[in-house]
Amino acid sequence: MTGHIEPMVGRYVHVAIDGEMHRIYFEESGAGIPLVCLHTAGSDGRQWRHLLADEEFSKQFRIIAFDMPWHGKSNPPASWxxxxxxxxxxxxxxxxxxxCRALGLEKPVVMGCSIGGRIVLNLAIDHAxxxxALIGLEAADFQAPWYDTSWLHRPDVHGGxxxxxxxxxxxxxxxxDVSRRETLWAYxxxxxxxFKGDLYFYxxxxxxxxxxxxxxxxxxxxYLLTGEYDFSCSPEDTRRTAASIDGASVTIMEQLGHFPMSENPGQFRRYIAPVLSEILKQSTISTKQGAHV
Known part of the structure; x- marks a missing residue:
């Protein structure tokens, strides 16, 4: 065989959300601590392909990226x-x-970017x-809009x-350049x-x-990590948010913008590796302490 086959596997799971079944597409690789990855507004789980293919991370983590309903390979519900x-x-x-319930994940780590980073904060508030652990990339409690969403869904404009x-x-x-083009291609x-509907949440x-x-x-x-070139969720936005949260870890990532995991995967790895290492360490300590109780 001459072709290189990447390690992630894609499947569908049927999930009941607010009493209605949804067919959700997800990809996963590895084994260990569940790590659920949330894509940005208007995109899909392809943004996480480099993390899914990371052989070192997948030794300790079960990395999972799913497409939200209406996104990627996850269709709208049948009632739409x-x-x-x-x-x-x-x-x-x-x-x-x-x-997470549908996959039977026990205390997963959730990492989200942009709108995924915002919802991570809500998970920390109501469902900690x-x-x-929770990881918010490009996350803040609020950003003032800098765009006109009416352009995002018009019959006279190519939406994509x-x-x-x-x-x-x-x-x-x-x-x-190749990573830039790939990031934009999903949009x-x-x-x-x-995208417009996601920004209603944002x-x-x-x-x-x-x-x-x-x-x-x-x-x-x-853990909050924000790219230094992000002007949608700026480093100042993240720092302002973290100032109200005792114990939150903040990292400003150099040479990265709003899509760190897809726009420059190698640079992003430098910053996410220590975070995952810390989570693994704390998990190991907790397991040992539980064994001695």
């Missing part, structure tokens, strides 16, 4: 009849929790005991191209109005100002 898609905090939270154009400036200048393929429904102070990192460690 074409009405406008709008992601809400409650729906997003329910989807993540239902997916369900998770081993305008979505990719909108986010293109969020990629750091040091990112390899060009998004469903009509889906700019309206998911405002967590005044709530993040409730996060108890003693119940669940929280």
């Amino acid at each position: 009849t074409g009405e406008e898609y709008r992601l809400t905090t409650a729906r997003y939270t329910a989807t993540i929790r239902a997916f 005991r369900e998770f081993r 191209e305008v979505c990719a154009a909108l986010v293109s400036g969020l990629i750091a200048p040091q990112s390899p 060009m393929q998004g469903g009509p109005g889906i 700019r309206v429904d998911g405002d967590l100002r005044g709530r993040v102070g409730k996060i108890d990192t003693g119940l669940c460690p929280l």
Whole structure:
């Protein structure tokens, strides 16, 4: 055999979300601590392919990336009849929790980027005991909108191209051209109005100002990592948010923008490796302490 086969395997799981079944596509690799990865607004789980293919990480972690309903290979639910898609905090939270239950994941780590980073904060506020650790990439309690979402779903505008154009400036200048193009390609393929619907959560429904102070990192460690070139969720946004959370870990990632895991996977690895190592270490300590009780 001359072809190189990557280690991740893709499957579908049927998940009940708010009483309705959804057919959700996910890819996974490795074994060990479950690590669930959440993609950005308007994109899909392909953003995590480099992490899924990382042989070193997969020795200790069961890495899982799923496409949210309406995204990638996950269709809308059968009841959808074409009405406008709008992601809400409650729906997003329910989807993540239902997916983890459907796969029988015991205290998984959840890592999300952008809208995934925002929802990680909500998981820390309301459901911290369900998770081993939470990692927010490009995460803050709120960002003032800098875009006009009406352009993202118009009959006279190519939705995919305008979505990719909108986010293109969020990629750091040091990112390899091939990775830049791949990151934007997923945006060009998004469903009509889906990026706009995700941004309803990001700019309206998911405002967590005044709530993040409730996060108890003693119940669940929280790691926040933001690229220095991200002007959507700027380093200042992340630092401001973390200032209200006792014990939150903050790292500003050099030479990275809003899509660290896909725009420059090698550079991102430098920053996520110590975080995963710390989670593994703490998990090992907890297991040993539990064995002695």
